[in-house]
Amino acid sequence: SQELEQSPQSLIVQEGKNLTINCTSSKTLYGLYWYKQKYGEGLIFLMMLQKGGEEKSHEKITAKLDEKKQQSSLHITASQPSHAGIYLCGADPSSGSARQLTFGSGTQLTVLP
Amino acid sequence: DVKVTQSSRYLVKRTGEKVFLECVQDMDHENMFWYRQDPGLGLRLIYFSYDVKMKEKGDIPEGYSVSREKKERFSLILESASTNQTSMYLCASSLSRGRRSNQPQHFGDGTRLSIL
Numbered sequence: 733s734q735e736l737e738q739s740p741q742s743l744i745v746q747e748g749k750n751l752t753i754n755c756t757s758s759k760t761l762y763g764l765y766w767y768k769q770k771y772g773e774g775l776i777f778l779m780m781l782q783k784g785g786e787e788k789s790h791e792k793i794t795a796k797l798d799e800k801k802q803q804s805s806l807h808i809t810a811s812q813p814s815h816a817g818i819y820l821c822g823a824d825p826s827s828g829s830a831r832q833l834t835f836g837s838g839t840q841l842t843v844l845p
Numbered sequence: 846d847v848k849v850t851q852s853s854r855y856l857v858k859r860t861g862e863k864v865f866l867e868c869v870q871d872m873d874h875e876n877m878f879w880y881r882q883d884p885g886l887g888l889r890l891i892y893f894s895y896d897v898k899m900k901e902k903g904d905i906p907e908g909y910s911v912s913r914e915k916k917e918r919f920s921l922i923l924e925s926a927s928t929n930q931t932s933m934y935l936c937a938s939s940l941s942r943g944r945r946s947n948q949p950q951h952f953g954d955g956t957r958l959s960i961l
Binding site for chain 1: 849851878885887888890893903933935937947949950951952953954955957
């Protein structure tokens with residue numbers, strides 16, 4: 733089965749600093765999804781990446797999928813307290829199924845004002 | 846915007862009770878999912894459904910059942926609640942545009958269930 737490893741597990745940064753979260757797969761990623769979760773709430777969909785080398789941005793958050801489609805990174809520029817939360821990556825386990833997702837264990841982000 | 850609504854944010858039940866968690870989505874999505882989320886264990890898939898009256902077991906189906914009588918509604922049932930089922934339960938839905946098309950899952954706000 734596909735496993736997703738996220739690093740770091742937790743991150744504390746000062747407001748205004750840049751940061752990167754990584755998501756590494758043991759198998760080829762056919763679809764990679766980034767979500768954000770605030771404590772005690774549901775997951776909010778951020779971005780989806782499908783093609784090797786693809787990069788997407790939303791406001792100050794940029795996500796990339798490497799050419800080999802086994803690693804994705806999420807980069808936040810000039811972090812703000814509103815960016816705090818848990819970031820999770822999820823992936824399609826195979827090319828033929830668009831239903832199930834496997835999730836990483838998450839990265840807890842704290843942004844100090 | 847996609848709206849996935851879970852019936853309760855917080856729920857407290859007793860051991861042995863039959864518990865129903867309801868989830869409704871308003872975007873005509875074919876696929877619906879139930880997860881539980883526990884510290885250190887991440888999100889684990891309990892059951893999912895890709896059509897009305899269809900269901901498939903996820904990674905941890907033991908002690909749970911599901912019902913999908915209408916396309917918009919997916920219910921999770923704890924047949925006889927136990928303390929180890931205390932958890933955060935998350936419902937999600939996604940559109941199915943052919944078997945090779947990737948679509949994100951959209952989540953509800955979660956139900957924090959405590960079994961005493």
